[in-house]
Amino acid sequence: MKFLIFVFVAVFSLNSFSQNINPSTENIARHIKSLASDKMKGRGTGTKENDKTAKYVVKQFKKYKLAPKGTDGFYQPFTAKIRRVVVPDSLRQTNNVIGFLDNGVEYTIVIGAHFDHLGTGRQGSSKAEKPEGQIHNGADDNASGVAGLLELARYFSGNSIRESYNFLFIAFGAEELGLLGSRHFVNNPTLPLSKINFMANMDMIGRLDPNRGVGIGGYGTSAEWPAIFKNIKTDTKFFTDNAGSGGSDHGSFYAKQIPVLFFHTGGHDDYHKPTDDFEKINLNGEAGILGIEIQLIENALKLEKLKFTEVK
Numbered sequence: 001m002k003f004l005i006f007v008f009v010a011v012f013s014l015n016s017f018s019q020n021i022n023p024s025t026e027n028i029a030r031h032i033k034s035l036a037s038d039k040m041k042g043r044g045t046g047t048k049e050n051d052k053t054a055k056y057v058v059k060q061f062k063k064y065k066l067a068p069k070g071t072d073g074f075y076q077p078f079t080a081k082i083r084r085v086v087v088p089d090s091l092r093q094t095n096n097v098i099g100f101l102d103n104g105v106e107y108t109i110v111i112g113a114h115f116d117h118l119g120t121g122r123q124g125s126s127k128a129e130k131p132e133g134q135i136h137n138g139a140d141d142n143a144s145g146v147a148g149l150l151e152l153a154r155y156f157s158g159n160s161i162r163e164s165y166n167f168l169f170i171a172f173g174a175e176e177l178g179l180l181g182s183r184h185f186v187n188n189p190t191l192p193l194s195k196i197n198f199m200a201n202m203d204m205i206g207r208l209d210p211n212r213g214v215g216i217g218g219y220g221t222s223a224e225w226p227a228i229f230k231n232i233k234t235d236t237k238f239f240t241d242n243a244g245s246g247g248s249d250h251g252s253f254y255a256k257q258i259p260v261l262f263f264h265t266g267g268h269d270d271y272h273k274p275t276d277d278f279e280k281i282n283l284n285g286e287a288g289i290l291g292i293e294i295q296l297i298e299n300a301l302k303l304e305k306l307k308f309t310e311v312k
C-alpha cells in the first residue's frame with residue numbers, strides 16, 4: 001500500500017509538474033495582451049514604452065532565474081538609426097535583452113524574438129494609409145514571438161534537466177528598423193559566436209492557419225536538420241523552407257555562418273497595420289508551434305554541435 005501511494009504521488013506530481021512547464025495558451029495570451037495593449041503604444045524604438053517592454057522581458061527572465069548576459073545586466077544598449085523616413089530624432093537609444101541558462105557546458109543554443117514594433121507610425125514601414133498617430137499594436141508582429149521566447153525560457157529553466165547545451169534567450173530591439181538589434185549582437189556578441197550551436201528565431205507566430213501550417217525556415221542551413229525534423233509528434237501542420245537569410249533576425253546569425261531556424265505563420269491583411277491586434281491571435285496554434293519547436297530543440301540536444309551549410 002505504501003508503495004502504491006508512493007507511485008501515485010510520484011506519477012501525480014510528475015504530471016502536474018510537466019503540465020506547469022509546457023507552453024500554455026493562458027501564458028501566451030497574458031504576454032501578448034500586455035505587450036500589444038494600447039498602453040504599450042506599439043513599442044516604437046526609442047520610446048519609453050519600448051523601454052517598458054524591455055523591462056517586462058527582464059522581469060520574466062529574472063523570474064525564470066536566467067543569468068544576465070547583456071553588457072549592462074540583462075540589457076545590451078545600442079543606438080538605432082531611423083533611415084526609412086526623415087525624422088528630426090533619427091538616432092534612438094534602445095536595447096537587446098539577454099538572459100542565459102547556464103548548464104555549464106561549452107556550446108549554446110540561441111533562442112530569439114524581436115520585441116519592438118512600429119510605435120505610432122512615425123518610424124516608417126507602416127502599411128496604413130495615414131499611419132502617423134495610430135498605435136500599431138503588433139500583436140502578431142511580434143508580441144507573439146516574445147510570448148514564445150518567454151514560454152521557452154520558462155520551459156527550459158523549469159524542467160529541472162541540465163541539458164547538453166546552454167541557452168541564450170534574446171529579445172532583440174530595433175528589428176523593424178532593419179534587423180539592427182540582432183546585427184548589433186552578432187557584431188558585439190556577449191559570448192563567442194564560435195560557441196553558438198544554432199539560432200532559433202520566432203517572428204510572427206500568432207496567426208496560424210491550420211490548413212496552411214507554420215513555415216519553418218533555415219532547413220537548408222545544416223545537413224543535420226532533416227534528421228532532427230524526423231518523428232515530430234504534433235497535430236499542428238508545418239512545412240520547411242531551406243532559406244536561412246531574409247526577413248528577420250535569424251538572417252544576422254546566418255550571415256555569420258550559424259545554422260538557423262525561423263518560425264513564421266505567414267503574412268496577412270493586418271501586417272504592419274494598426275489592426276494587428278490580440279483578438280486575432282490563434283492561441284492554440286501558437287502553443288502547438290512551441291510544442292514543435294521544443295521537440296526540435298530536444299532532438300538537437302542529442303547531437304553534436306551542428307555544422308553550417310550555406311543555402312544555394
Ligand SMILES: [Zn+2]
Binds near residue numbers: 114142175203204248
Ligand atoms: Zn517582425
